[in-house]
Amino acid sequence: QVQLVESGGGLVQAGGSLRLSCAASGRTFSGYSMAWFRQAPGKEREFVASISWPGSNTYYPDSVKGRFTISRDNAKNTVYLQMNSLKPEDTAVYYCAARSGIPESRSSKYDLWGQGTQVTVSS
Numbered sequence: 001q002v003q004l005v006e007s008g009g010g011l012v013q014a015g016g017s018l019r020l021s022c023a024a025s026g027r028t029f030s031g032y033s034m035a036w037f038r039q040a041p042g043k044e045r046e047f048v049a050s051i052s053w054p055g056s057n058t059y060y061p062d063s064v065k066g067r068f069t070i071s072r073d074n075a076k077n078t079v080y081l082q083m084n085s086l087k088p089e090d091t092a093v094y095y096c097a098a099r100s101g102i103p104e105s106r107s108s109k110y111d112l113w114g115q116g117t118q119v120t121v122s123s
Contacts, residue, residue: 003024004113006022007020008021016086017084019082033053033102035070035098039093045095048060054072055071068084091120092119094116
């Protein structure tokens with residue numbers, strides 16, 4: 001059974017940092033692009049970051065560019081999201097996703113998802 005398991009969420013003050021992890025198990029993710037999305041209450045799922053295989057290309061929307069960094073450790077089948085200078089508007093459930101092929105910003109292009117981890121940023 002293929003699984004993506006996120007961890008690292010929590011409560012942090014505005015301006016603080018968190019690092020999310022997504023551990024993949026059940027198969028090798030060689031050739032897979034990985035991504036992070038987030039969803040706040042009452043809002044649509046939003047693209048946060050993506051990374052190609054084996055990790056040479058990364059992509060971010062303007063809302064997080066310069067503050068968030070996605071990376072991957074292929075030996076550990078793990079992808080990370082380093083989040084700095086957090087803002088209250090970053091509050092959401094963060095999801096890890098995987099797809100075979102090039103990175104995409106549309107959630108519909110990903111077929112493997114984790115269960116999500118809550119990130120809450122207080123003002």
